[in-house]
Amino acid sequence: MLHLNRDVVVVGAGATGLTAATELKAAGLSVVVLEARDRVGGRLHTDEIDGQMYELGGQWVSPDQTALIDTLETLGLPTYERYREGESVYVGPGGVAARFTGDIFPASDATQAELERLIALLDELVAQTDPAAPWEHPRAAEFDRITFRAWLEAESDDSEAVENIALFIADAMLTKPAHSFSLLQALLMAASAGSFSHLVDADFILDKRVVGGLQQVPLRLAEGLGDDVRLGHPVRTVEWADGGVTVSTDALTVAARHVIVAVPPNLYDRIDYVPPLPRLRQQLQQHQSLGLVIKVHATYETPFWREDGLSGTAFSPYQLVHEAYDNSNHGETRGTLVGFVSDQKADALLQLSAVDRRRAILDSLAAYYGPKALEPVVYYESDWAAEEWTQGAYAASFDLGGLTRYGALQLEPVGPIRFGSSDLAAEGYQHVDGAIRVGRRLAREILDEIAATSTTNATSSTDTTPVTEGASA
Numbered sequence: 001m002l003h004l005n006r007d008v009v010v011v012g013a014g015a016t017g018l019t020a021a022t023e024l025k026a027a028g029l030s031v032v033v034l035e036a037r038d039r040v041g042g043r044l045h046t047d048e049i050d051g052q053m054y055e056l057g058g059q060w061v062s063p064d065q066t067a068l069i070d071t072l073e074t075l076g077l078p079t080y081e082r083y084r085e086g087e088s089v090y091v092g093p094g095g096v097a098a099r100f101t102g103d104i105f106p107a108s109d110a111t112q113a114e115l116e117r118l119i120a121l122l123d124e125l126v127a128q129t130d131p132a133a134p135w136e137h138p139r140a141a142e143f144d145r146i147t148f149r150a151w152l153e154a155e156s157d158d159s160e161a162v163e164n165i166a167l168f169i170a171d172a173m174l175t176k177p178a179h180s181f182s183l184l185q186a187l188l189m190a191a192s193a194g195s196f197s198h199l200v201d202a203d204f205i206l207d208k209r210v211v212g213g214l215q216q217v218p219l220r221l222a223e224g225l226g227d228d229v230r231l232g233h234p235v236r237t238v239e240w241a242d243g244g245v246t247v248s249t250d251a252l253t254v255a256a257r258h259v260i261v262a263v264p265p266n267l268y269d270r271i272d273y274v275p276p277l278p279r280l281r282q283q284l285q286q287h288q289s290l291g292l293v294i295k296v297h298a299t300y301e302t303p304f305w306r307e308d309g310l311s312g313t314a315f316s317p318y319q320l321v322h323e324a325y326d327n328s329n330h331g332e333t334r335g336t337l338v339g340f341v342s343d344q345k346a347d348a349l350l351q352l353s354a355v356d357r358r359r360a361i362l363d364s365l366a367a368y369y370g371p372k373a374l375e376p377v378v379y380y381e382s383d384w385a386a387e388e389w390t391q392g393a394y395a396a397s398f399d400l401g402g403l404t405r406y407g408a409l410q411l412e413p414v415g416p417i418r419f420g421s422s423d424l425a426a427e428g429y430q431h432v433d434g435a436i437r438v439g440r441r442l443a444r445e446i447l448d449e450i451a452a453t454s455t456t457n458a459t460s461s462t463d464t465t466p467v468t469e470g471a472s473a
């Protein structure tokens with residue numbers, strides 16, 4: 001058993017953990033990052049499937065994500081725009097594909113007016129919601145006990161408008177059915193992106209990609225940390241007391257002053273805490289769960305939809321694939337479509353054989369783009385629910401009422417333990433931008449605590465050593 005001494009141990013080499021470790025190391029502390037998988041990046045993963053490069057997890061960058069944009073600039077990672085020239089496609093309740101340009105899809109005048117009304121109403125509620133403290137909204141208790149679907153259905157009799165508004169938060173963001181989370185949770189999702197209108201605007205929310213893939217962010221950060229990142233080390237136990245922690249994997253232990261548990265909230269409980277965490281913390285952790293979405297890539301010899309005047313952008317609450325986009329990689333002549341199947345549709349799909357799943361998904365793509373979509377040269381489904389160290393996608397959110405009961409506790413430290421994740425962020429919630437913000441915040445908190453402790457020590461005793469230094473291995 002190897003034994004290390006560090007100022008801070010970070011559990012999880014995703015964007016949150018690697019950002020925190022990078023900031024702490026830059027400030028002169030000793031760190032080690034323990035990662036369960038044999039790679040860094042967590043929910044960011046670029047891979048080659050049958051010779052085709054795919055981003056299997058997170059990939060898009062939007063203009064409001066300034067923490068991520070700042071990190072991309074620091075790391076020297078160039079971006080490129082998602083292809084968006086041409087018409088979009090919407091499939092309505094009758095199953096007919098209609099092309100359109102502009103913001104609102106083709107529907108009756110009444111439905112279009114209703115959509116605009118609901119978007120304006122949600123924008124107003126979102127403007128009143130602080131993403132850092134949605135539980136402080138004056139109507140938080142009321143908004144957290146009604147499901148998003150029930151609220152929408154009480155607001156509107158127009159089922160097509162309701163289904164489409166639900167889609168933008170439920171299928172497309174939280175990846176849970178709209179009857180399983182609250183209106184307040186929906187407002188947080190939109191507030192974290194600046195407004196509900198931003199979520200509806202694919203040109204905003206899915207603006208840019210990183211040349212070579214977004215996983216380069218964690219890869220570059222890990223490169224900077226060198227041997228301080230240890231792969232293949234699932235953390236099993238965190239023993240803690242006020243003075244510090246001992247963190248154990250199967251093959252090593254680390255004694256440290258602080259630990260940052262930077263894993264998705266649904267996995268906090270895979271670690272044994274000795275002594276157990278305080279009761280409310282144990283309760284909180286039972287109220288956050290990951291959504292479920294299958295991200296599908298289909299690559300064709302050419303981007304045939306472009307020749308047909310289509311941008312590749314397509315969506316429908318009535319289709320298995322509820323949204324799809326041109327996801328061709330920078331500089332490639334082949335064309336790639338990416339589509340998403342969420343929540344209960346994903347449940348049903350996962351019951352099918354691989355052959356039947358593929359057929360059902362390609363049929364759905366063909367409903368948007370025509371029969372040429374049926375014959376990809378490369379095809380791949382990202383199955384994050386099957387990954388032991390994630391167990392779903394995209395991210396975690398609270399159950400009904402959970403946000404007002406426990407939201408304020410999420411980022412509260414427990415002695416030397418801090419919990420972090422993109423799924424606890426305010427701005428950039430459930431996104432890489434939020435992961436970076438939370439990573440920076442936790443690092444700053446630790447540095448502030450150390451500075452405060454050393455000031456107290458300097459005035460009250462002769463011991464001015466702020467933290468343990470160096471490592472025994």
Ligand code: FDA
Pocket residue numbers: 011012013014015016017034035036037040041042043044056057058059060061233234235236262263264267270271295382384389390392393394395420421422423430431432433435
């Ligand atoms: P993350 O889950 O990435 O990292 C946690 C790490 O902890 C993992 O490496 C895991 O292996 C490790 N771990 C877990 N338990 C452990 C243990 N006990 N011991 C040691 N290590 C442990 N975002 C975005 O900005 N734009 C986008 O387009 C998308 N799209 C998207 C698509 C898909 C399919 C997914 C799954 C996700 C996205 N996202 C996204 C979300 C984005 O990927 C996500 O918010 C961040 O990558 C999360 O970073 P974290 O570091 O918080 O967690």
